[in-house]
Amino acid sequence: MPGRSSSNSGSAGFISFSGIESALSSLRNFQSCISSGMDIVTSVALDLVQTQTEVSSEYSMEKAMVEFVIMDRELNNYIKAVESAMNHVKEERPENIPDLKLLVEKKFLSLQSKNSDADFQNNEKFVQFKQQLKELKKRCGLQADREADAPEGVDEDMIVTQSQTNFICPITQLEMKKPVKNKVCGHTYEEEAIVRMIESKHKRKKKACCPKIGCSHTDMRMSDLIQDEALRRAIENHNKKRHRHSE
Known part of the structure; x- marks a missing residue:
């Protein structure tokens, strides 16, 4: 819980959110790491398709992408919960300020309860991953068919x-x-x-x-x-x- 000033005048101005805002900044930096991780997984998956490696390896890349999406969603929900709790506290009088930790947990669980499979279709990196794999398979397959079917002398x-x-x-x-x-x-x-x-x-x-x-x-x-x-x-x-x- 952030520290409070000993003065009794005013309300939200006596609560310091600098520590929380710094932590949120670190979490957003971690989001960029997740994004970079998804780019790497996509690149490896495309390599596997390109080299025609066994399907099981490609499948493991998709599982990795799913894990990244879940992490990203959970992190987004936590950041939203903290921001919502901060806004709630800023509007309260000092004597009515709730336990910030419990308030964040409550808001976080509420957001998590709304998770669904549709979230994956809203994750641009995941959608791009699926589309790029599909397109590369199609292009490689079409080229292979064209070369195999081409009559001699063409x-x-x-x-x-x-x-x-x-x-x-x-x-x-x-x-x-x-x-x-x-x-x-x-x-x-x-x-x-x-x-x-x-x-x-x-x-x-x-x-x-x-x-x-x-x-x-x-x-x-x-x-x-x-x-x-x-x-x-x-x-x-x-x-x-x-x-x-x-x-």
Whole structure:
């Protein structure tokens, strides 16, 4: 319980929350560690798909992601409980101030009781993890099928050209090296090109439209962009195969 001043005038001003606020700051830093951990797990899981490692290893990565989501949810609930308790205490007169520890526990348990499986779909990192795995499997599978089914004598350059269709940035018209995906419309672009385009539009107080022809997304934000790791890996794989074929 925070210490109180010996003076009897006023109310919440005699309770110091500096120690609690410092602890909350540390907890938020830990949240960033959880986020970094989820990025690492995603990268390892994509490596497993790319190297066609046994499914059990990939499954263990998903279990790790679930544990991270649970930790993140619990930490979020605890931070909310502490903040809510602090606000409650600030509104009370000194003589009515409750036991802060018990109040936090009560609010925390209330928030925890509302947990559901739907929380996983609200965790952006977890959703991205599932989508990236699915997309990489699809891309690797489609490429494997195409190569296996290609009849002898077919011009390999033609196969390469067809495969590259989705690798081209709609802005630069060049093959992407660091693709990012728009969460809203699903289109991908070279990161540097789309960031430059959005910044240029916003500096002129204009809305940034998705540069993909026919797209109806007319108000792009930087926050709409996420790294498309699956596509980046697919492009790299494709180029490695093309290089081997040309040797």
